[in-house]
Amino acid sequence: MNDRPKARVAVLISGRGSNMAALLYASRAPDCPYEIVLIASNDPEAAGLAFARAEGIATFAQSHKGMKRAEFDAIVDAELRRHAVEYVALAGYMRLLSPGFVAQWEGRMLNIHPSLLPAYKGLDTHARALEAGDAIVGCSVHLVTAELDDGPVLGRIEVAVMPGDSPDTLAARVLIAEHQLYPRMLAELVARESSPDWLLGEVRRRALGLPEAAEKLSHGMPAFHIAGGKVFGYFTYDHHHDGVTALLVKASGAEEQAMLIERDPDLYYRPAYLGPSGWIGIRLDGGDVDWEHVAEWLARSWRTVAPKKLQGLTEFIA
Ligand code: GAR
16 A cells, blocks of 8 residues: 555454454455554453454453543553554444543544444444334444544445344344444545545645635645635645655745754755745645644635735634
8 A cells, every 4th residue: 555654553342342353354454554453441351352362462451340431541541552552443342431532532533333323323223223114224434522423424334124134133234344344444544644635635624714715726736825816825745756745834934944844854844946935844744644733834824925904804713
């Protein structure tokens, strides 16, 4: 796929762990962009733990009983960090998560749920779907947010209900679909940060959210400008075969450019053609992009080029 190191993933389980097994076996493909480095459980008896041990994966098990939710989550969080985990996959992890833990892993924690979300959040999904007479059920993988089984859906697979299906027969068939869906969604999530298309989409969303912002091609790059006015950001991808994916924004001048580059040479650079006129490059290809920081730079750059009549609108932007 590419020469990036594989993303380090922890799987949190509470029981059988068949989705964890699906994630693990998929990770054995040479081109899989992630590796499973830790299996953690809130139930030391979880069957999936024995399986993980047999496969030689590090495990962590501690019962949550008698502990406050946030206190238990802090222990899990410390364990994840000890293993330098980058992404967390919940796989039948039957614990409500504390808001603090969710916030720590926002955008990097995903879950699989046995329904076509947003339908049937919570438990007993198959029984409820059968009761409702649904002809199509399925499973979903979504990013985890503070709300239970909520958060942006990354993908779903539909499964047809058969005559005579019981909750158990349906669950067994949906589980096959789950095992197909989860590894693919996890791979897509970890790979997207190295996808120029995805990075451009993220930059575009933030740039075009600024007042009067528009997009055009300039110097062969997607350029964000104030309608009828100046450019405040360029998205550069392998321009002149430099292999770099970055956002170019306006710095105040040579002095600030030099200071930024000295402070963080992995993040900032002086772009070849636009550098002399005060533009600074912010790398987007280092993984783990700080999107708030990108949004702040875009807003600042917008302010630098915005005509006076628009400056009053700056109170509406970051
Ligand atoms: C799976 O069906 C999963 O979708 C479900 O628990 C099962 C775990 O099985 N998760 C939820 O209901 C979460 N709300 P597994 O341990 O064999 O992966």
